[in-house]
Amino acid sequence: MQRTVFFVSDSTGITAETIGHSILTQFEGVDFDTHRMPFVNDADKAHAAVTRIKSAWARTGLRPIVINTAVDATLSEILGGSGALMLDVFAPFIGPLEHELGVRRHKLVNRAHGLFDAAKYEARIDATNYALAHDDGLDPSYKDADLILIGVSRSGKTPTCLYMALHFGLRAANYPLTPEDLELAELPKRLQGQRQRLFGLTITAERLAQIRAERRPDSRYASVEQCRWELAQADNLFRREGIAVLNSTHTSIEEIGSKILAQLGIERHLL
Amino acid sequence: MQRTVFFVSDSTGITAETIGHSILTQFEGVDFDTHRMPFVNDADKAHAAVTRIKSAWARTGLRPIVINTAVDATLSEILGGSGALMLDVFAPFIGPLEHELGVRRHKLVNRAHGLFDAAKYEARIDATNYALAHDDGLDPSYKDADLILIGVSRSGKTPTCLYMALHFGLRAANYPLTPEDLELAELPKRLQGQRQRLFGLTITAERLAQIRAERRPDSRYASVEQCRWELAQADNLFRREGIAVLNSTHTSIEEIGSKILAQLGIERHLL
The missing domain is CATH 3.40.50 (Rossmann fold)
Incomplete structure (x- = not known):
């Protein structure tokens, strides 16, 4: 049975998919069924994503994997409610950087993907x-x-x-x-x-x-x-x-x- | 003074730069001087990278930041010898995935960036x-x-x-x-x-x-x-x-x- 993977983002999902793809290719032999869910940028859309994640779980019998680049912690919490394995792309790096730079990061949604230049x-x-x-x-x-x-x-x-x-x-x-x-x-x-x-x-x-x-x-x-x-x-x-x-x-x-x-x-x- | 950031990769560096950029934009107001170092795929190139990282440190007086997608642990170790703040993009996700999937990842260099399809x-x-x-x-x-x-x-x-x-x-x-x-x-x-x-x-x-x-x-x-x-x-x-x-x-x-x-x-x- 294929393991379902969702690339979830509050913006285009390109970052989530790029890093997700790089990580998954290190597990050659595992059969992944990958889906991109872009523009998950409010609570309603996050709840809709949860419904989809749960239904993939029910269908396959395997716990889905979520590779998440949402910056807003509220959205990540909602997504976490799905019970999927949550891999938050930015989280592991924020603490060490805040410590090194001596400043707190800004938690603005969409900021992660750059303002339009x-x-x-x-x-x-x-x-x-x-x-x-x-x-x-x-x-x-x-x-x-x-x-x-x-x-x-x-x-x-x-x-x-x-x-x-x-x-x-x-x-x-x-x-x-x-x-x-x-x-x-x-x-x-x-x-x-x-x-x-x-x-x-x-x-x-x-x-x-x-x-x-x-x-x-x-x-x-x-x-x-x-x-x-x-x-x-x-x-x-x-x-x-x-x-x-x-x-x-x-x-x-x-x-x-x-x-x-x-x-x-x-x-x-x-x- | 600008904080020097190196995006280091054993391949194109696109993944390192994509995620690195997303992380850095969450620290608005900090002045980053970013450099891409692609194709760091053997020990010699890793040592050359270390020399460059150290010279940026000497020049700026600020500890550089390395955002690293090298899959080969030997290369990451050499890079770590620079004393820079090392942010290894893949490392935080490998453990949880190995546990979830019940298999070990393959540690092949270049694999992370996908085989040519x-x-x-x-x-x-x-x-x-x-x-x-x-x-x-x-x-x-x-x-x-x-x-x-x-x-x-x-x-x-x-x-x-x-x-x-x-x-x-x-x-x-x-x-x-x-x-x-x-x-x-x-x-x-x-x-x-x-x-x-x-x-x-x-x-x-x-x-x-x-x-x-x-x-x-x-x-x-x-x-x-x-x-x-x-x-x-x-x-x-x-x-x-x-x-x-x-x-x-x-x-x-x-x-x-x-x-x-x-x-x-x-x-x-x-x-």
């Missing part, structure tokens, strides 16, 4: 617009780019750029290495002088062929041979030019993003 | 491509859309759609309400029959005028009067048709995203 929001939106305007080599000017991703067609450049923009507010451009570019013995003209901002994206030939086949089945473009040649040429280019390379085959967008930040020496935070 | 990755990439192909009303078919965002030009549709795609793997399309659409007494033809999947995006007229002025300064398009008229017409349309409305002026992309999921009755998790 218009400047940061705009930076993300601006960066996203930049990424769209500089996708696939569209706009030839890279003077404002924080980074330029290069790689063969369908190697994962666009989603990575959009992620860097939406999350970090970074101006991420990308340039597709065409077969013509790959026959040259040097960096394409537009990329020269940009080496510090260049990142190469690679992928396995088999995976690339699969992705390309969805776009143009049975084409030379999608053949494993063509993919293999393009990728080998691109890898040569990256090596020759000393460009950092990231492989999107077995790496999540988050990991690629963090690696790019680390290489750029940026400790910029999630916006 | 190719199927989920593909769903995100596919959804991102879908969002790009269905941006700004480009592709007229909405038959595969999970949701369709509608709103006047520059109300924030595109970044929201990209976020829904990248995070939740949802096929998010968007349709711009033109002044011509807004003069009609009914939903634009292409949107009829889609009501369950429609979400209206709104924004204040002042903010919209500001955003539009960046694109076309001193235009009728960017005038507050024109913005006010379009927004009022759009709000009328949303009300008349019973379409859920989200305001992007004071709401983060994350909150808008979570609200859309809740309205759609989707408990889909972060991918």
Whole structure:
């Protein structure tokens, strides 16, 4: 029988789910049935959550687990009335921090998830617009780019750029290495002088062929041979030019993003 | 003097930073200087981290705070040698969970951050491509859309759609309400029959005028009067048709995203 887990939050539930997921993956082999309950921000909603938790218990016969980021102690108390195993994400850290800092925390609901910051929001939106305007080599000017991703067609450049923009507010451009570019013995003209901002994206030939086949089945473009040649040429280019390379085959967008930040020496935070 | 905080992780550091940020915002008024240290995944890197932590202490005269998601106890021990206030994000929850589940957790490094899941990755990439192909009303078919965002030009549709795609793997399309659409007494033809999947995006007229002025300064398009008229017409349309409305002026992309999921009755998790 699956063990039911609820990620309960007075806001979006993203923090509860992020940490909850990290904790649960340390118990491999246990079958979890996870549910997110966002915006549990008043007593009525907390009571409704309790009803749901109890009904999961009755249905499965197993005590549910609640991973809770509600800051308001009243809400946590109501949730505790469900009898579930309560894991309060913030509680263990408040005491030690209050002691260290010599101040009491503020118990404002929603505070934990940050007040809306218009400047940061705009930076993300601006960066996203930049990424769209500089996708696939569209706009030839890279003077404002924080980074330029290069790689063969369908190697994962666009989603990575959009992620860097939406999350970090970074101006991420990308340039597709065409077969013509790959026959040259040097960096394409537009990329020269940009080496510090260049990142190469690679992928396995088999995976690339699969992705390309969805776009143009049975084409030379999608053949494993063509993919293999393009990728080998691109890898040569990256090596020759000393460009950092990231492989999107077995790496999540988050990991690629963090690696790019680390290489750029940026400790910029999630916006 | 600022209190230095390090978010230390054996992987991307996103979990450490997410929870760390949530905890720190509960101590409003304290001036924190935060740094992310990702990929601290061996003893050498942990010792290098300790050097950095100690030098921050020497520089500021204040004991640094370390928010740590390293799963490997050996690494946590090395980090603890810095003398900083150590807040181990996972530790408080492992004991209660082991007791509840009757199994020991696996102490594999990197496990906490999830193994790479190719199927989920593909769903995100596919959804991102879908969002790009269905941006700004480009592709007229909405038959595969999970949701369709509608709103006047520059109300924030595109970044929201990209976020829904990248995070939740949802096929998010968007349709711009033109002044011509807004003069009609009914939903634009292409949107009829889609009501369950429609979400209206709104924004204040002042903010919209500001955003539009960046694109076309001193235009009728960017005038507050024109913005006010379009927004009022759009709000009328949303009300008349019973379409859920989200305001992007004071709401983060994350909150808008979570609200859309809740309205759609989707408990889909972060991918």
